[in-house]
Amino acid sequence: MDLTLALVIGVVVVALVFDYTNGFHDAANAIATSVSTRALTPRAALFMAAAMNFIGAHLGTQVASTVGKGIIDAPKGSHGLVIVASALIGAIVWNIITWYFGLPSSSSHALIGGLVGSALASASLVHWDGVVEKVVIPMILSPLTGFLLGAVIMIAIYWIFRNAQPGKTNRGFRYAQTVSAAAMALGHGLQDAQKTMGVIFLALVVGGYAGEDDPIPQWVILAAATAISLGTYAGGWRIMRTLGRRIIALDPPQGFAAESAAAIVLYGAAIGFGAPISTTHTITSAIMGVGSTKRLSAVRWGVAGNIVTAWVLTIPAAALVAALSYFALHWLIES
Numbered sequence: 001m002d003l004t005l006a007l008v009i010g011v012v013v014v015a016l017v018f019d020y021t022n023g024f025h026d027a028a029n030a031i032a033t034s035v036s037t038r039a040l041t042p043r044a045a046l047f048m049a050a051a052m053n054f055i056g057a058h059l060g061t062q063v064a065s066t067v068g069k070g071i072i073d074a075p076k077g078s079h080g081l082v083i084v085a086s087a088l089i090g091a092i093v094w095n096i097i098t099w100y101f102g103l104p105s106s107s108s109h110a111l112i113g114g115l116v117g118s119a120l121a122s123a124s125l126v127h128w129d130g131v132v133e134k135v136v137i138p139m140i141l142s143p144l145t146g147f148l149l150g151a152v153i154m155i156a157i158y159w160i161f162r163n164a165q166p167g168k169t170n171r172g173f174r175y176a177q178t179v180s181a182a183a184m185a186l187g188h189g190l191q192d193a194q195k196t197m198g199v200i201f202l203a204l205v206v207g208g209y210a211g212e213d214d215p216i217p218q219w220v221i222l223a224a225a226t227a228i229s230l231g232t233y234a235g236g237w238r239i240m241r242t243l244g245r246r247i248i249a250l251d252p253p254q255g256f257a258a259e260s261a262a263a264i265v266l267y268g269a270a271i272g273f274g275a276p277i278s279t280t281h282t283i284t285s286a287i288m289g290v291g292s293t294k295r296l297s298a299v300r301w302g303v304a305g306n307i308v309t310a311w312v313l314t315i316p317a318a319a320l321v322a323a324l325s326y327f328a329l330h331w332l333i334e335s
Contacts, residue, residue, distance in 0.1 A: 004077060004078050004081065004207050004208065007081035007082070007207065007333075008203055008207035008209060010081075011084050011088070011199075011200075011203040011207075012200055012203060012223075014085055014088045014092070015088055015196050015199045015203065015224075016196070016200075016223060016224070017092060018091055018095070018107075018111070018196060018199075019196040019224050019227035019228045019231065020227045020230060021099075021107070021231060022095065022107040022192050022195075022196070022228055022231060023050075023053065023227065023228040023229065023230065023231020023232040023234065024099070024232065024234040025098070025107055025231075026107055026188060026279055026280060031048075031181055031184075031185070032283075033254075033255035033259055034177045034178070034180075034255060034259070036250050036255070037174065037250055037251060039174040039175075039178060039181070039255065040177070040181065045181065046232065046233050048182055048185065049181070049182075049185040049188075049233075050229040050232040050233040051185075051229070052182050052185035052189060053186075053189035053193065053225070053228050053229045053232050054189060054225045054226070055186060056185065056186040056188065056190040056193065057189040057193030057194065057221060057225030057229075058221060058225060059186075060270060061194060061197065061216045061221075062273075063195060063198065063270050063275070063276045064195070064197040064216055065216075065274060066134050066198065066275065066276055067111070067115075067194070067195050067198030067199060067202070068197070068201040068202040068205070069198075070130035071115050071116070071126070071127055071130055071131060071134075071135075072116065072118075072119040072124055072125065073127070074124055074202065074206045076206055076207075076208060077206070077207075077208075078333065078334065079122070079334060080207075081203060082122075082326065082330055082333055082334060083118045083119060083122050083124060083206075084118070084199060084206060085325075086114070086117075086118035086121070086323070086326035086329055087114035087115040087117070087118040087119075087199070087322050088111075088199065089321065089322065090110070090113065090114030090117055090118065090318040090319065090322025091107065091110040091113070091114040091318050091322070093321045094114075094314060094321060095110055097317075098314075105280060105311060105313075105314045106311065107278075107280070108191070108192060108195055108278045109135070109139065109311075109314045111199065111318070112135050112276065112315060112318075113314060113315035113316065113317065113318030114318045114319065114321070114322040115199075115322070116131065116315070116319050116322075117318065117319025117320060117321070118322040118325070118326045121323035121327060122326055134273075134274070134276065135275075135276065138269055138273070138275040138276075138277045139277070139278065139281065142269060142278065142281055142282050142285075143282065143284070144285070145265050145282075146261055146281070146282040146283070146285035147285040147292075149264060149265065149286065150257055150258050150261035150262075150285070150286035150287065150288070150289030150290040151289040151290065151293050152261075153257040153260055153261050154254060154257040154289070154290045154293045155293055157256075157257055158293070161253070169253065170252045170253070171252075172252075173251075173252035173253045173256045174252045176252075176256050177252055177255050177259065180256045180259035180263065181259055183259065183260070183263040184259045185232075186263070187263045187266030187270070188232075188266070189228065189229075190266065190267065190271075191266050191269070191279055192279060193221075193224045193228045194224075194270070194276075196224040196228070197216050197220050197221060197224045200223070201217075204217075204220075250287070250290075250291075254290045254294075257286075257290045258283065258286040258287045258289075258290045259286075261286040261289065261290075262283040265277070265282045265286075266279060266282060278311075281311060
């Protein structure tokens with residue numbers, strides 16, 4: 001086996017490990033609100049989320065194309081594969097750090113930061129216009145949209161059910177949350193599994209096993225869908241506690257509003273713009289928006305501030321780890 005093929009296989013394996021960590025890191029995005037309102041049991045919610053992640057991963061490849069072609073230009077051969085592997089290591093390390101501390105940071109932006117960091121360390125080309133247009137602008141707009149849409153949906157629910165009995169309304173929204181949580185999980189698969197597909201496709205192109213204009217191979221789609229589903233089923237209990245309980249004490253109508261708002265933003269970004277937005281940012285901001293309609297003090301802004309700090313740090317921190325990983329791998333493999 002030559003070095004290039006060995007590196008391609010290694011990068012594919014590391015990419016699927018990242019996909020798995022993405023699944024257990026972001027499992028809370030889809031189901032924390034449903035579990036905290038007792039609309040679903042934790043294990044049933046995880047199974048549902050895993051299944052919907054798998055289905056969502058097969059619904060498009062626009063985001064995969066953005067990640068695989070629109071962020072960096074890695075040189076062909078073993079050097080390019082070292083760059084891609086370093087990017088994945090940076091993303092995985094940051095995922096594990098934020099998971100350990102229970103902070104719902106973005107796996108998507110960790111991956112983008114990793115790609116940028118390893119490219120800069122290796123003096124490779126970074127498509128800054130693509131980073132700004134497809135990453136930075138959506139990174140700012142998606143939480144704002146999630147916050148506003150969550151608030152609007154919650155206000156509409158308050159108005160429509162203003163004369164309804166609270167007990168009966170809560171029971172109805174517990175059932176409705178099954179649908180909204182499934183929609184959120186489907187959107188997570190549509191967004192996040194595609195990011196891994198994009199990186200694997202980038203490795204195949206760099207290694208000479210695919211052309212830049214080729215479609216994403218079916219085995220890549222299936223492998224990414226499976227890895228993120230297994231990771232989701234493994235669960236992310238630390239982050240689930242943060243999203244489900246520490247930001248705001250949610251009731252079923254609020255959970256439904258937050259999940260519905262987040263799902264709409266995810267679908268719009270993926271299908272309409274091919275933008276790799278963060279499911280974490282979107283659902284967290286939607287929860288804040290929903291909570292703020294009750295009263296501003298209902299949201300624990302101190303916890304929210306810690307989460308936003310993790311958001312800001314994600315891209316530079318993952319980039320730094322990826323750059324250090326590049327120097328280490330370059331020394332080990334290419335020196």
